[in-house]
Amino acid sequence: MTSVSTTRGAGGPGAGGRHRRSELAAFLRSRRERITPSDVGMPPGPRRRTPGLRREEVAQLAGVGVTWYTWLEQGRPINASTQVLDAVARTLRLDGTEREHLYRLAEVPDAAPPDENENLPEDVQTILDALSPLPATVCNGRSDVLAWNRAYAAMFPGIVSAPPCERNTLWMSFTHPPCCNPVVNLAEEAPVFVAVFRHRYSLHLNEPGWRELVTRLQAASPLFARLWADHDVALPGPRTKVFRHNAVGEMRTRTTSMDIAGSPGARLIVYTPTDEESRERIGRLLDNPGAAPTDHTH
Known part of the structure; x- marks a missing residue:
């Protein structure tokens, strides 16, 4: 790269x-x-x-x-x-x-700073930390992960440990191999991921950072490339998502997204367990933050 x-x-x-x-x-x-x-x-x-x-x-x-x-x-x-x-x-x-x-x-051609303000209000991290044991993160419109709490880091170690240019939920979802992909119901969720992203993308057509992310995803993921070619568009909303962690198994969560005032494009996303078993498994990850995310390497 x-x-x-x-x-x-x-x-x-x-x-x-x-x-x-x-x-x-x-x-x-x-x-x-x-x-x-x-x-x-x-x-x-x-x-x-x-x-x-x-x-x-x-x-x-x-x-x-x-x-x-x-x-x-x-x-x-x-x-x-x-x-x-x-x-x-x-x-x-x-x-x-x-x-x-x-x-x-x-002198990057056509480059302009993203309109999402990544300098988040100073209280945002305090709010994220207070939401634990609920996993929570802040993303911009491009799905770059900007901040997170301990529960989110325990649930998605592959994201928070990635270099900044790959610290992106779309990149994780579409490029991690099935054996290590934390998104269990990707076949169901992938069309929604792409349709919602295209809705946001339409507001940033002239921004190179957005175009580059799409180009990289198309090259890295045949699934993303196929869904992108469909031109489906959708508004964001609450979703039930199932994630997997090698140390504890599957966790069902419902996502709730809230815009952050003063930071255009940034949104706080909270993952609420939908059942007691999922809540207990997230708690086990919090108690064992060093739990290996995978049992093998590629």
């Missing part, structure tokens, strides 16, 4: 392009240096020569190649897709203005 290649589009030739790349390099360094390892849950490690995160740590957290990120921060003329820039922006905790500045300096 992040193989290194050069392109005239990233800064262009001439003095103007060199100046833009120099500005990009200085901007990325300044954003990286303001984040401490403790801010992102990493141990401080040995004595550091410079403040903030190291380049390789940013690359690891963003799920991109170390060489690619190093070249980006050095201002070299390399390809930078919106999907990867999104992951870097999340890792560096850029706000809307900073994200737009990053896109402009990287």
Whole structure:
């Protein structure tokens, strides 16, 4: 996803392009240096020569190649897709203005900052934590997972541990193999997932990040590609969903979604168990957060 290649589009030739790349390099360094390892849950490690995160740590957290990120921060003329820039922006905790500045300096064609405000109100995490033992998360319109509580992390370890560019519920549902896919009733739910996503997609037709996600899903999932070609559209609403975790088995839940004021496109999603057995199994996951999500590797 992040193989290194050069392109005239990233800064262009001439003095103007060199100046833009120099500005990009200085901007990325300044954003990286303001984040401490403790801010992102990493141990401080040995004595550091410079403040903030190291380049390789940013690359690891963003799920991109170390060489690619190093070249980006050095201002070299390399390809930078919106999907990867999104992951870097999340890792560096850029706000809307900073994200737009990053896109402009990287000269990504037609790039614009997403209208979903990923800088969530500070009380959102407190609310999520208070909802436990009910699993709860916050997603944007594109189905990127932005925040979650302990119960959600226990139920969906594959999502919360994924690199930011793959921390997406659609990506999980359509690309995880059946043996490891937490969505049990995917055949029933997949048409609804895609129809609701297309409804949201219609509001973002000119945004590269949305188009890239669709392109990646079409390439990765024949099921998504077939359903996308149907052009079905649906409004979101409460759904009964069945999930599977290797450590405890199946859990039936009903989802309730609520918009978050002040964060356009962001929504709080709560998973309520529909029976006592499912409630008990979620409780067991909370009591054993290290329970292995799978018993094999691919």
